[in-house]
Ligand SMILES: Cc1cc2nc3c(=O)[nH]c(=O)nc-3n(C[C@H](O)[C@H](O)[C@H](O)COP(=O)(O)OP(=O)(O)OC[C@H]3O[C@@H](n4cnc5c(N)ncnc54)[C@H](O)[C@@H]3O)c2cc1C
């Protein structure tokens with residue numbers, strides 16, 4: 075199908091032939107933009123995280139004219155900065171049998187066979203180049219005494235392929251990416267626009283040709299025109315209110331694009347991370363993640379007796395249930411995230427939860443300190459232990475940590491083809507904002523990899539292919555489509571400010587979060603999901619009648635920013651519930667109570683659900699349409715995941 | 719817990735500012751100070767008063783977005799912590815807490831407690847990078863880096879760019895921030911090729927932005943939430959002198 079038509083047939087546009095040759099073949103076949111012509115093309119990149127920052131810098135290196143926006147006051151603060159654990163790459167530096175195929179297979183299997191083989195294989199292939207690029211930029215990865223790079227094993231895999239920089243891998247990768255971006259800013263090839271929020275996509279002749287953004291300092295609406303728009307706006311787990319995401323993480327950019335015709339892939343597929351610091355009170359604004367690397371050495375347990383209120387150190391070994399080691403003897407504490415999270419939920423439901431709220435489990439380092447010595451434990455996890463102590467006020471060297479699952483990552487996102495293009499011609503989606511590579515569950519240390527793969531290696535090539543393939547007559551910001559998009563934004567902003575009701579935005583955010591967590595969270599049922607849809611619709615109606623947004627539109631106004639984002643969470647939350655309801659199987663992070671084995675393990679339904687669900691917006695008062703992209707597995711055999 | 723808050727309110731860069739008093743009750747000791755400000759803003763919104771503007775994002779001490787001067791100290795009195803990491807159990811119940819924005823000639827106030835830190839981005843743009851285009855990198859293990867050097871580089875690289883160092887410095891100098899980046903690259907083989915140009919341009923940009931000079935007060939290191947050492951400033955000075963005298967060549 076031609077690249078300038080909406081891809082409503084969901085053609086994945088994957089190359090054919092042997093899996094390992096597809097990306098190389100694609101690269102040699104796609105069209106190129108002549109060097110002298112590149113600077114005549116403007117590309118708008120929304121987001122400066124690992125995906126957006128790397129794409130903006132690389133496109134500028136190639137010679138394109140780039141406009142790059144972010145919400146924060148500096149690109150260096152995008153939420154990628156918070157990633158702790160590490161980044162995977164199939165380097166096999168440890169000689170432990172790793173390979174591109176194995177990383178590919180682990181990612182497909184970890185994703186519970188709900189992702190595209192071609193995409194995932196490409197991800198595994200370029201993973202090695204990512205590490206090369208980051209080292210060349212001066213990212214100070216951990217090293218061995220001989221000067222080579224160090225690796226560790228991370229969540230659910232049996233090789234050591236994770237590269238890391240203490241507990242701040244995301245920060246160091248992002249600062250590397252940011253430095254490359256600032257070099258292009260200095261060279262005049264990137265126009266950097268911090269403190270901007272994209273609020274509308276502009277389509278001209280059905281193609282993405284620009285955006286309208288709000289200047290968050292002055293409140294002014296600004297128009298930007300270009301030949302392609304790249305969204306790299308991150309995940310939307312803030313729809314759950316409490317999550318490990320940043321306070322400003324949101325879905326507004328992807329949601330505006332969905333409403334302009336981009337299909338939304340697998341919206342309900344969310345990863346609930348097993349090791350966050352548990353919630354302490356209702357006032358809380360976010361949950362802090364404790365890196366999953368802790369499970370390499372920590373042992374998860376609860377008391378065997380429900381309601382056991384003794385202090386953890388007073389509970390004898392014989393009365394503790396190291397339930398992950400018991401149920402999954404071969405993977406033990408390193409089972410994938412969805413399994414670890416769900417098992418914690420079950421223990422809490424059995425009344426065995428610990429801590430003041432009874433909604434937590436222990437993660438114990440006593441054995442590790444005995445085996446490795448305190449110093450080694452400090453070297454590996456010192457900053458995490460310190461972080462924990464700051465929050466909870468307990469010393470994890472002495473008393474086991476308390477942990478509990480938290481919404482952490484959204485596998486769902488805008489549907490994209492192999493070229494990372496959405497169903498809207500010219501609109502490309504990168505990083506966590508797209509649905510592409512992680513299927514129903516993401517393996518640890520693979521989101522950083524995907525963000526940088528998309529931004530450094532994939533999009534710079536495929537966006538060029540799009541530009542070279544379609545006719546792009548010049549469009550300026552005086553085109554009527556810009557004025558129309560601006561009017562839509564203005565109408566929304568004015569409406570939000572005019573209601574002046576009785577409830578604050580945060581109260582509404584809290585309400586929707588509660589529904590999402592209880593009914594569209596770790597364990598989902600038909601009745602619960604139907605109820606959630608009703609409740610959310612009611613909340614949304616109430617929001618638009620009773621919200622109170624203080625301040626004005628032409629000013630720095632955080633309440634107004636938040637109001638716009640929360641308004642979108644109602645609509646997105648409803649779609650997430652619909653998607654979860656329609657997917658009548660359990661897979662990865664999606665667990666339907668109706669679909670489980672007698673032992674309580676997830677029951678996948680490959681006959682009916684080996685596909686991507688992509689939702690089409692059809693108006694505020696019409697139900698969205700569910701389309702499917704079948705997933706053909708040509709190279710791997712679909713297996714039931716077993717970590718026993 | 720109950721607190722009296724004195725908070726800096728300023729409607730815009732040109733407007734005059736003043737400290738306003740607010741009373742707040744029912745504060746849980748486990749709350750962070752930003753969660754307390756959230757509660758205050760809920761209260762103000764209900765009372766029809768415009769909420770206090772303050773910057774924040776990750777709320778876990780890594781993005782560098784938050785930053786308040788609390789009782790006269792950047793990021794408060796707690797050592798090695800950002801503002802968002804401060805818990806109310808570290809304050810005395812019933813006391814008054816004064817909250818102000820970062821103050822420095824180079825940073826203008828955007829609104830209330832929010833300031834413009836874009837000069838930091840321009841300092842990095844002036845040379846805080848290694849020019850390595852995508853596609854041209856050798857295999858990562860071809861560049862061997864002794865663990866001690868990698869660790870030294872990492873010690874400097876952990877800077878979160880919050881600008882507490884500037885807020886704490888009597889001269890409002892950005893030396894610690896700039897030096898940390900220069901030092902990081904000076905320890906790494908990748909940083910050698912552009913060593914001279916980097917230090918000269920970054921130092922010049924720092925001066926052009928209107929930051930003051932460093933006169934070794936050490937306040938920056940004392941408030942740095944990541945414990946970045948003032949010895950980095952020594953490294954920067956050495957690099958700068960050597961670059962000017964051609965000794966790096
Ligand atoms: C606490 C935590 C720890 C993690 N640890 C790991 C780990 O160890 N390994 C791993 O692989 N993954 C990890 N992840 C996941 C990983 O960090 C993220 O998936 C990834 O960094 C997302 O990158 P991104 O570039 O897609 O988005 P982000 O980094 O979130 O960037 C989004 C960008 O979009 C901008 N933006 C958003 N909306 C708009 C708008 N409307 N207008 C303008 N700009 C907008 C933001 O300002 C920002 O610049 C972790 C995640 C969290 C939350």
Ligand code: FES
Pocket residue numbers: 773774775776777778779780781782783784785800801802803
């Ligand atoms: S909000 Fe990120 S460091 Fe405080």
